[in-house]
Amino acid sequence: MPVDKSSLFESTKALWPTKMDLSRDPDALNKIYRANEAAHSVGDHWRQLAIWAFHQALNVAAAENGASVIFVDAVDATAFDRWMRSNLAHECWADELAEYDS
Secondary structure: OOHHHHHHHHHOOOOOOEEEOOOOOOHHHHHHHHHHHHHOOOOOOOHHHHHHHEEEEEHHHHHHHHHHHHHHHHHHHEEEEEEEHHHHHHHHHHHHHHHHHO
């Protein structure tokens, strides 16, 4: 069954606060990631992978901008898709990659 990439992106983005103040808590992105990961079933591979990909994209956006405050909108669908594909590139995810690409 094909993955609705837009829906996966939007629903994952909605799990993150609009604004994250890294100057108050430099580990905020990791804490939010861990809370999101724990809130969803380990068996929900798409959600777990999407949360991880969004977390990776947020970290890159924060590092590139040297930002002490990062906004969830710093991650667009293209960056999210790039991280999804990067994570799915491992051979153990071959079936999921085929599904993601369909």
